[in-house]
Amino acid sequence: MHIGILCQTVRKPLCLTVMSMNMTVIGTLKSYPVRMLSVTSRCTMHNSHHSTFDTQVQLGRHQVSSSAPVMPSQAFSEFDDASLVAEIGRQGDVIKGLKAQKKSKTEQQPYVDRLLALKNELAARLAKNNEKKYDRSALEGLLLKRFFYAPSFAIYGGVTGLFDFGPPGAALQNNLINLWRKHFVLEEDMLEIECTNLTPEAVFKTSGHVDRFADYMVRDVKTGEIFRADHLVKQVLKTRLEDDFALKSGTFDKKKVAKGKPQPEQLKSEVKAEYEMVLESLDNYQGDDLWKLMQKLEIKAPDTGNDVTEPKLFNLMFETYIGPTGQFKGYLRPETAQGHFLNFKRLLESNQGQMPFASASIGKSFRNEISPRQGLLRVREFTMAEIEHYVDPLKKDHPRFHKVKDVVLDLYPADRQLQGLGTVRMTVGDAVAKGVINNETLGYFVARIHLFLLRIGINQARLRFRQHMANEMAHYATDCWDAEIESSYGWIECVGCADRSAYDLTAHSKATKEKLVVRESLPEPIIRDAVVLEVKKAVFGPAFKGNAKYVMGYLGTLLANGEEWDEVKLKDGEISWDTQKLRDLQEKIKAGGGSTTVVGTDGKNYVLTDKMIEIVGRKETVNVREYTPNVIEPSFGLGRILYSLLEHSWWIREGDDEARNVLSFNPAIAPTKALILPISSNKDFNPFIQQAADSLRREGVSTRVDDSAASIGKRYARNDELGTPFAITIDFQTVRDATVTLRERDSLKQIRQDIPTIVSVIKDLAEERITWADVESKYPAFVGQDLSD
C-alpha cells in the first residue's frame, strides 16, 4: 500500500537509480558541479506517515573528523555508478576536512589523487553509458505500432498518465495475472477478494491518506500555471547554481537570457552554500516553513518571472461524491489494501479462525499525479496485486520457509546503501539467519516474489531487493524490501514487501470500535494474578447519590484498555482493570488513612474511602489469547512489472535484409501462443488452417491466423514483434501429406509433423510442460520451406 510502489512520487536515494533514471543530469556532468548530483530523495507518503530523508548522509559528511582519515582500500569496481558519485562527494569532504585541519599539501596529495582517480572512473563510465544508451524510443514505437498500449483518449488529444492496453498488452497483463494467481493465490491457499474502488472518506481519514497523501503545489499568480512546490524550488535553485558554475567557468551563454531580463550574477559563497543546503534538506520544509523559504529565496515562476502563490497541499486522491446529496465524500482508492483490512473479520471467519492466512486482491488504484511521465511507470490509474498476510506477532516463522531457503537473492541492505556499497548475493536462508531480513515470513515472501519475477521472464541480473532505510520506512514498519527491476529508467521499484506490524488493523479498530483481533484457545489455560476493584454499592450509592455516575466514570479510567465503563463487559472479562492504576489508588487510600480525593468525570473532587470500594488480588484463569495480527504485505505494481518485462524481452535480430524487433516472451506469458499462416492465399490450404485453428482453440491455446497478403517474411516479422513464440506454416507439402511446420521464434528452428502432433506439442510448450529443447531432441529439424506449387 504505502510501501514505495504506491508511493509513485518517491525517488530513490542517491544510488544507481539517479544515475540511470536521470540520464540527462549524468550527461551534463562535466559542466556541472558533482555535488549538484546530490538530489535529495523524498517519499511523499509511506502509508499515512510522512517519512522524509535526504541523501546527505550518503555524501559522508558525518564521516569528516579531525583525526587523520583512513584511506579507503576499496577497488573502484566495487562501487556501482551512484555509489561512485557518492564516494566522490565523500572524498571531497575528506579533503575539505584535511584543509580545515591545515594539513600540508603533501599530506593532502594522496586524497586529492584518489579524488581525481574517482572522477576519471566516473567520466569513463559516463562515456560508456552514453555510448550504449538504450534506444527506448524504438521500443516505444514498436509497442505503439503493435498496440501493446497507447495513450488513452488519443483522438480527443489524450490525457497524461492514462493508458489503454491494446490486444497484446491486455493479453500480456491477463497472462501475468493468471500466473500471479497460480503462483500466489492457488499455491498458498490465499483468500482472494474484490473490494470497491469507491471508498468513503472516513476510511482514508483513518489510514491517514486524507491528511497526508499530498504534495505541495503553487500557482503563478498571473498565468495560473501550476507547479509542485518542491520541484519548483529545486528547479530554480539548480538553475541559479548552474548559471553560477557557468559564469565562474566562463561558459555562460548570455543569449539564453531573454531580452530585457537581467543577466544572472555570480553567487556569493555563503549564498551558494545556502542553496546547496536547501537542496539537500528540501523535504524538511512543510507548510509555513516552505512558504517562508520560498519568499526568502525569492522563488518565482521560471518562464514568466511572476510571483507564485503560497504553497497549498494537493491531495493525490481523486475525489468524488457518492449518492445524490453531494455531501457524502468519497475517493478512488490509491491502493487496494484498506479493503482487505476492513474485511478482516469476515476473512478470518472464512479461514475458520485459523492463523496465519493471507488475503489477496487484484484491482485498480488511482493517483492524481501532478505531472505524470515515464510511460507505464507513473500513471494515474493502474492495476495492483496486493497480498496481506496475517501472522501472529510472536510466531513470524513460516511453515514453508524450508522450501525457499536456498533461493539466492541479490540483496541491497540499508547499511550497504549507507556505505555506498553495492548489492550482496546470499540465500534467503542466510539472510534471515543473519538478521539481514527481519523474519522468516518476510523472507519467504521476498523469495516467492523473486521466483515469480523470474518465472515471468524478468532478467535475474537486473533484479535486486533493496531494503528501506530506517528513515524511509513508516514508523510502525518492522522491515521493508522492494523488488527493484532495472530498465532504461534505472532501478525501479516494482514490488514492495513490508512487515507493517499491527498498525492498520489497530487503526481501523480504534476508529470503528470493531474488534479486529484473533482469539486463540490456549493449549493450556494460564492462571494469572489479577487485581480487581469491587464497588460496595450499599455505601457508594448513598454517599454520592446523583453524582455517583461521575465517580463511576472516574473508576472507568482505571480500566486496562482505556475503554469506557461497561459493567457487563467487565463481568464477562472482556475488559479488565489496569493493575498498576489500581495499586496506585490502593496506595493513595492507604496513605490517606483510608480515603483519598479523586476527580469525577464532571471535573469535581470526590472523596473515595475504603468503605466504598475494595481492591483485591485474585487468580484468574485465561483460556483464550487475544491479539491483533501483524501484516506482511507484498504489493505488486503490475504495469511497472509489465513494462520492465517488455524491456527485458526486447532485442533486435540482425537479418539479411533488415534488422527486426523481437519480443522474447516466455510461452506462458506470450499474448498469443501460436500463429497459423498459410504460405499463400491458395484455397487448398483453408481446411488445414481450419483444422489447426479449431484444434488449438479446443485446447484453449490462444491462436491467431494470419492469412493476409503480406510476404511470409513480413508475417513472421509481425509475429516476432508481437512476441508469439510459435508459428505453424501451411504449405504445399501440407496439401500432399497433411504435415505442417512449427517454427520457434527465438532460434528460428523448425520441425515438421502432422497437425495433431504439432497441436499437442504447442499445448505442452504453452503450458510450459516441455521446452523447445525437448521438442528439438524429440523431432528432427526441418530445414527450408517448400515454396513450390
Added chain:
Amino acid sequence: MHIGILCQTVRKPLCLTVMSMNMTVIGTLKSYPVRMLSVTSRCTMHNSHHSTFDTQVQLGRHQVSSSAPVMPSQAFSEFDDASLVAEIGRQGDVIKGLKAQKKSKTEQQPYVDRLLALKNELAARLAKNNEKKYDRSALEGLLLKRFFYAPSFAIYGGVTGLFDFGPPGAALQNNLINLWRKHFVLEEDMLEIECTNLTPEAVFKTSGHVDRFADYMVRDVKTGEIFRADHLVKQVLKTRLEDDFALKSGTFDKKKVAKGKPQPEQLKSEVKAEYEMVLESLDNYQGDDLWKLMQKLEIKAPDTGNDVTEPKLFNLMFETYIGPTGQFKGYLRPETAQGHFLNFKRLLESNQGQMPFASASIGKSFRNEISPRQGLLRVREFTMAEIEHYVDPLKKDHPRFHKVKDVVLDLYPADRQLQGLGTVRMTVGDAVAKGVINNETLGYFVARIHLFLLRIGINQARLRFRQHMANEMAHYATDCWDAEIESSYGWIECVGCADRSAYDLTAHSKATKEKLVVRESLPEPIIRDAVVLEVKKAVFGPAFKGNAKYVMGYLGTLLANGEEWDEVKLKDGEISWDTQKLRDLQEKIKAGGGSTTVVGTDGKNYVLTDKMIEIVGRKETVNVREYTPNVIEPSFGLGRILYSLLEHSWWIREGDDEARNVLSFNPAIAPTKALILPISSNKDFNPFIQQAADSLRREGVSTRVDDSAASIGKRYARNDELGTPFAITIDFQTVRDATVTLRERDSLKQIRQDIPTIVSVIKDLAEERITWADVESKYPAFVGQDLSD
C-alpha cells in the same frame, strides 16, 4: 452500453417483471384499483438518447373502437402473469367502450363475465405466488455467512450500492470471467482491450452522457432531504389515490394521519382521472413541464409536508477532476464501450484492416444511483463485459451462423409484448429467417449469449430473450434483445445485445475530425459518373479579387460531405462534389443566361458566370470503398448474472437431522473444486492430506483442506454451502491402503481409489472433460466411510 443493462434505472414494461419485481404491489392488489398497476415504465437513457415509453399502450386503450368488439378466444393459461394484468385492463376498457356506445346490459354481460373470470384467475395466481414466495433472505443469509459478498465498508456503517466479494464470490466471478473469455474472446478471436475508468468530459459530451445520463431530483426546502422527482410525484399521487380508494370503500384508517394534519378527502372523479393520466405519462414530463406539473399538483415532501425545490437534473456519472488544475473535469465511465470506439483505428490496424472483427473488454463501470437497492442487481460500481462487433452494414450475415442456427431460444418479440402474449420458442435460424431477429450477426450473438448462460449453469426455463420495443430503443438502433434471467426479483435484464448501427463511431468521428472508417479495396474498380466543378482561375481571380475567398467559400458548400474547401483533398478524391448541388447550380446559370447570383461566405451577393466556372460530367474510377462499420454490441452485467446464478444454484437438502443449503455450481464455475478432509485430527493422515493437496495444486485445481475440529458432517455441510462439487476424505483405510474416497456434492455418491487416480478424475471433472456419470460408470460406488481406528 445504453442497452438496458446499463440503464439500471429502467424498469420493465408491464409484463411479468412488474409482477415479480414488485411483489408488494401485487400483494395489495385487492385493496387497490387494478388500473393502478399500470406503472409507467421508463428508461432513463438508452445510450445518449432519451427514450421514454409508457405502458398505457399495453392496457389496450388504442384498441377501443366503436364497432362491436370480438371476444378474445385465448385461454387464460396462455397469459403470463403480467399479460393477465394487462388483459384485465384491456377488458375493462372494452366494457367502458360498450357503455359509451350505450350497449345493453345483456350485450355487456359476456364481457363483464370474462373480466370477472380474468380477475379470479389473477387472484388464484397471486395466492399461489404468495404461498411459494421465495425465501430470499435465507439465501442472502447464506451468502453473507459464507462471504460470497457483503456490503462494503460495513465496519464504517456501509455505503449503499457498494459490495465487496469475499473469497467464494471473487472466485466465482473469476471463473465466470475465465469462461467468458474462453467462450467469446478465444473462440471468436476477439481483440481484448483494457481502457481506463477515468474518462475526460469531452468523450461523454459526444456520447451524450453529460447532457442526458441523468434523473431529476428535488429537495425538501427545509430538511434538504432528496427525492427523485418522478418517484416523488408517483409516490404522492399513489398515496392520494390509495387514500381515496380506502375512503370510498370505507377502509381508511384515520390513525395513519399525524396529529394536527388534515384528514384526506375523497377525490373528485376528474381529479382522480387526472392523477391516473399523470401516472401513466409521467415520463413525458421534463424540466419546466415537470416543475409546473408538480406545482399544479401541489407535490410536497411526504413526511414533512414541506415544499420541495424545482427539479434539477442529477447526472448519474461520478465526477472528478484529473490533474492538479481543478479544471479538467472527468468522469468514471458508466460503461466500457466508449473506450472501444475511441481505439477503433488501432483495433482495425491490429486486425490488419480485415472486417468483420470484434473488440472485447472486461472492467468496472460506475453509476451514482440515487437510491440503489436490490443487492447485486442495482449497484454503484459493477463489472461489465462488453463486446463491440464491427460489421459491414451491407453484410450482416455471419460466417459461423450455421454453427448456431439450430439453437432453440425462448424469444419475447416486441409484438407479442404488445399483444400481451408470452414468449415463443424457436430456433435462431428460424428467428432470423422470419425477420424476428433483424440479422444473422445479431442472431449469432443472441445464440452465443444463450449458450454461454446455459454453460455457466443458468436454468434454461428461466432464461428468455426480450426484444426492445420500438419506443424503448435508441433512435439509431436497428434491433435490440435483452437476455433476461428470472430470479426472485422477477425477469432481470442481464445481457443486452443491440445492433447500434454506425452511431457511435460517427459521433466520435464528427467530434474529433478523426476518420473512423474502414477502407476496403474493391474486388473490381467501379467506374462511375461524376460531376466536377472546375474554377477558371484566369477569369475568376480578376473578377472577384480580394473577395475571391468568399466565393470560393460558397463553392465549398457544394462539396458532398459538407466538408471545408480543401483543394488538395479535392484533388486526391478524398472529398467529392455533391452531384445534385452542382446540377442545380448549372441549371441556375443556364436559366440566368450564363450567370447567377450566389451568396459568398461573407454574406454578400456575387455574380457567378459560366466563364468563371465549368461544371462537367466525367467518368471516375473508384478502387476503394469507405464506410463506417455498424456495431453489434453484446453487453454483460456480470454481477447480475452472478446473482441470478446463485439463485438458480441454491436448493435445500432435507437431511436426517436438519435441512442443509446446497449451491450446485458446475465444476467449471465452482469457487473451489475440491475439499480435502481428514476424518479426524490423527497425525497419520497428514502425509496423505499433503499428497492430495500438492497433486491437485500442481494440476492447477483449486482446493481447500478442512482439518478443523468440526464433525465430518458439519464440514461436508460447509462444503455444500460453498458449492464445492467434490470432496476427498482421508480415513483409516487410507493409512492402510493409500486409497481415499471421492464424494460428489449433489448426489452424495462416493467412489474409492488411490490418490493419483482421484486427482486425475477431479482434474477431468473440474475442466468438464468428463461428468460424474462417467465416473460412476467407470468406478464402483463406495458405500459407508471407515470410521474405525
